[in-house]
Amino acid sequence: MHDLRIIRENPQAFDAGLALRGAEPAASAILALDERRRALTTQVQEAQSRRNDASKAIGKAMGQGDTATAEALKAEVAALKTTLPALEEEEKALGAELDDRLARLPNIPAPDAPAGKDEADNVEVSRWGTPREFAFEAKEHADLGPALGLDFETAAAMSGARFAFLRGQMARLERALGQFMLDFQTAQRGYSECAPPLLVRDEAAFGTGQLPKFAEDLFHTTDGRWLIPTAEVSLTNSVREHILGDLAQPIRLTALTPCFRSEAGAAGRDTRGYIRQHQFWKVELVTICRPDDWESEHGHMVASAEAVLEALGLPYRKMLLCAGDMGGTAKKTYDLEVWLPGQAAYREISSISWCGDYQARRMNARFRPEGAKRTEFVHTLNGSGLAVGRTLVAVLENYQQDDGSVIIPEALRGYMGGIDRLTPVA
Template identity: 60%
Template sequence: MHDIRAIRENPTAFDAALGRRGISPVSSQILALDEGRRARILAAETATAEQNRASKEVGAAKAAGNEAEFERLRALVAEKKAEVARLTDEAKAEDLRLNEFLAAIPNLPYDDVPDGVDENDNVEIRRWGTPRVFDFAPVEHYQIPAVAADLDFDTGGKLSGARFVVLKGAAARLHRALAQFMIDTHVDEHGLLEVQTPVLVRPEMMYGTGQLPKFGEDSYETTNGWWLIPTAEVTLTNTVNGDLLDETALPIRMTADTQCFRSEAGSAGRDTAGMLRQHQFEKVEMVSVVAPDQSEAEHDRMTTCAQNILEKLGLPYRTMKLCAGDMGAGARRTHDLEVWLPGQTRYREISSVSTCGDYQARRMNARFRPAGGGKPEFLHTLNGSGLAVGRTLIAVLENGQQADGSVTLPAVLSHYLGGKTRITAEGKLA
């Protein structure tokens, strides 16, 4: 949600920032709605004052025996009362229209976000690791003999349809180990608080983080009005929905491992082979809630946390600063981590780390009391994948594949696999 006062003060800057996202100017429409709302509020206040004044004069006219004036004033009181009710209802309706309009407008990019329209305009800001040189032609994850039988897309399709998979045996255990490793690292080394959250939420929670009203088609709504979360960003961020916190309670840093659900609307024909793009997947999420003066440093810290997971796994990656046209609607700046997949001979997204400023906090009415006194202020929120577990599984399998069909696993996972370090070509942990 946007600050209407900031739009009033500098509508040109507001339109210019949205223009970087490819959105046409809208400030004139916003200000027209705002003006209509404020005019009705002022008119209602004026009518209320007139009603109160007439109410006081009614008694005086009655006491003076001036029956004609008494009747005139009594009719005026009734008239003003009806006028106040009408104007108040109209003001509420205008306020609702204004809020609905503002709620559909994406966040404004920070000045340091690159200009551009799509992923081709993103800017690389870091690269780590050197892609392995294979002495054979590497294949994609679902073609590797060690796990081909354990990535059961046929059964997933039978149970649920396209873009579902059943993991079995070594693949299932490796997937579980990756999630456990990520959570342990975030809690023990990065200082995040582990949280277990629901995966069904009320629509207000989806609104709070920006999935509603505009992006409802990307998620799943149940018949009783609950929504399946597309990411634990929804639940973790909304833990402060409606709260007024003391600044001394900040920063709040959380992590959760949850199932996530996405309809993948608009992705028909993209990444249909394998498990890169699924309707249901597991992700370890990071969310930070901070004071405004902490959010810049926190974005860098969270990016480092996600990068650290990839480095511990020995997976080559690059970090990209997304251009204005490629960012999610709620973000002011986003760093994407892209892991090297030798089966595709390209880098693919495995994490997005975004700072949202006060955009989500305004939607949630989440504020804090400054330690030095003063009026409550809106919090700043940040979120990031740390990491998408299924995509990390893909990266581990493809980067660790061997000519004989086996897979060598990252040493850091052996603790979670009973000391095992590889998956044989026959699909056994060894």
């Protein structure tokens, strides 16, 4: 959600920010609607005040024996009682229309977000690790995985495309990855472990920006709830409608949860393999902080995701996303892309975003600075620390051997019950 005051003060800058996102200018229409609403609000307030004054004057006129004045005042009050509800209803409708227009607009990019339309315009910031050279032709995980327990056929038979059935050592590896990431983020990076709901109501999905614009990307239950596409929804909404204290220490939250996405906008992309699924596990990182702390917290969150990849020995690169490629709620985003030898390409494994007060305004999440009478909106950040399924894919492809086995990274072996490699099952 956007601050109307900022739009009023500099509508040209607001439209310029929208243009960077590929969105049409909106300031003029919003301000016209806002002006109509404010004028109507004034009209309603004046009518209410006149009704109250006239009601008081009736008694005074009656006490003075001025029947004619009293009757005229009664007629005026009766007329106001008839017209006021219509005015109030119109004011409410204009307010709802204004809120809906604002809610459908993306966030305004940070000044240092690169201009650009799509991923081709993203800027590489750094690389870590050297991609391994294989003495054999590296396989993609979709070819390597089935012999190790990554079963797509069974899942497709019961659930359709974009599902997988993990068996034995493969299921153990996915569980090990999730537990390792969660332990790492809580023990070494200062995040507090949470076990949030997987089903949320409309207002929670609205608060983090999935509704109303991206409803088709979510799964909706018959009782009106939404399956979370990421634990960001539940974790960030934990401060919804709250007035927090001074927030001298940012609130850092993490959770390992299943995530559910319809992938409505991904037709034809990654239909083969485990990259893009309707159901997957992810360790999510969320931070709630003061406006002055967002930059240091963004750096901390990016470093927290990077550290997991480095602990697993997975080469990656860090990308600063251009304005046109960022998610709708973000002001600034870094993507981490892991190297996949089977594809000979870097693929996204984590997206870490600063959202400013965009989500906080939708959730009415505020804090009260020490010594201040007025509250301020918090800033929110979120990122993957990491997507478990994509990390599993990266482990399979980077640690594959010419006999079809896969070496388990050293950092995971304590979670694997002593197993140091996955071996093909006959």
